[in-house]
Amino acid sequence: MLFRSADDARESLNVHVAAKGAEINAKYGPHIGWKELQRILEDRSCVRYPCKIVFDANPLQPGEFAHPVADGERPEDGFTIYVHPLFMTDLGRVPLLVFYQLVLINYGEFASPDDAETFGAAALGFSREDYYQALCAMADGLICN
Numbered sequence: 001m002l003f004r005s006a007d008d009a010r011e012s013l014n015v016h017v018a019a020k021g022a023e024i025n026a027k028y029g030p031h032i033g034w035k036e037l038q039r040i041l042e043d044r045s046c047v048r049y050p051c052k053i054v055f056d057a058n059p060l061q062p063g064e065f066a067h068p069v070a071d072g073e074r075p076e077d078g079f080t081i082y083v084h085p086l087f088m089t090d091l092g093r094v095p096l097l098v099f100y101q102l103v104l105i106n107y108g109e110f111a112s113p114d115d116a117e118t119f120g121a122a123a124l125g126f127s128r129e130d131y132y133q134a135l136c137a138m139a140d141g142l143i144c145n
Helices: 006-028 034-042 085-089 091-110 113-124 128-144
Strands: 051-055 066-070 079-083
Touching: 006 034, 006 091, 006 113, 034 051, 034 091, 051 085, 051 091, 066 091, 079 091, 085 091, 085 128, 091 113, 091 128, 113 128
Parallel strands: 051 079
Antiparallel strands: 066 079
């Protein structure tokens, strides 16, 4: 596929991540909790590379709720998604945080926050605004603690 501009490529990626998120919701939803998230992380049609979740704030920036870190030189070596330990007591919210990070793992640095919101909302069956508001509330909870 040939794109006329970077904007065309970005729009195409956003459409693609929405479709991929909807596929995940159709396969694992309608409610995606901790158990479903574990199965999704093992499904290479959903997540291109091996991933594990570690609850540890040390690799995170202040106010950051989660972030993926490559486990080696190649993406095939896998990723660790660090999640703030505050969320260990509410595993039902962890999929919201992880889906936002999966866009970086699946699509690399070309993926934008807009793509992450589109993907997460579609995967969870939320409106984009509801997903965004839920993420903001979780991020605000980190700042207040």
